[in-house]
Amino acid sequence: FGGLVFFLREATLMKRRKRALLLAGPEGFVDRLKTAMETFFPGGWIDAPPFGLTLIEYEAEKELVLGPLTVKPFRVRHACGAPPYALRITFGGRTVAYTGDTEWVETLCDLGADADLFICEAYFFSRPINKHLSYETVAARLIDIKPKRLLLTHLNEDMLHRLADVLHDVAEDGMVIDLN
Structure with missing residues (x-):
């Protein structure tokens, strides 16, 4: 799970991803992902990254x-x-x-x-x-x-x-x- 933080960070800042990305996880996934991002990179969560990010909880x-x-x-x-x-x-x-x-x-x-x-x-x-x-x-x-x-x-x-x-x-x- 923690690897998603680094994947998103690299997609946003290093690779300058253009293609939309959809991530799905269990209930609480979105909050956990945002918390993890803020833990590793304070202020690092971007609500609307340039590549279009869709988060879904199943x-x-x-x-x-x-x-x-x-x-x-x-x-x-x-x-x-x-x-x-x-x-x-x-x-x-x-x-x-x-x-x-x-x-x-x-x-x-x-x-x-x-x-x-x-x-x-x-x-x-x-x-x-x-x-x-x-x-x-x-x-x-x-x-x-x-x-x-x-x-x-x-x-x-x-x-x-x-x-x-x-x-x-x-x-x-x-x-x-x-x-x-």
């Missing part, structure tokens, strides 16, 4: 149409200082679902249902932990989620040492995925 399970994208946020459970959401994004007839950090919540079934790609955290292999998922939990619930493809991410050392036991794809730096 709500749980209400579809949001952003140009060619349809985004549906789902509440999840994680300690992050803001309402945590997983996102289901549809574009060009394809759907990508992303859990972000979360422990198991039933909304993950709707999030990933029939998604072309379900990107899911798997922090530990089997150990249950608050606010995160284990691979065994995800694997056991795939029958309920039914994604077309699962991609695991956010692995800790425990998971990295057990990759030989993992039966699903694992995200790698620089990985390119073709959804066609």
Whole structure:
């Protein structure tokens, strides 16, 4: 989240961005972004930057149409200082679902249902932990989620040492995925 402050600052002052920008986040996002900007750069918030900035706050399970994208946020459970959401994004007839950090919540079934790609955290292999998922939990619930493809991410050392036991794809730096 904090990276947005530096991105906006550079877009405004260094790169002199011209193309309009739309940013969307959970309830409270706009106030948090303005507060973060003022924290890092006092007096740095510009209500009307030269490139046209649109800020949108989304709500749980209400579809949001952003140009060619349809985004549906789902509440999840994680300690992050803001309402945590997983996102289901549809574009060009394809759907990508992303859990972000979360422990198991039933909304993950709707999030990933029939998604072309379900990107899911798997922090530990089997150990249950608050606010995160284990691979065994995800694997056991795939029958309920039914994604077309699962991609695991956010692995800790425990998971990295057990990759030989993992039966699903694992995200790698620089990985390119073709959804066609």
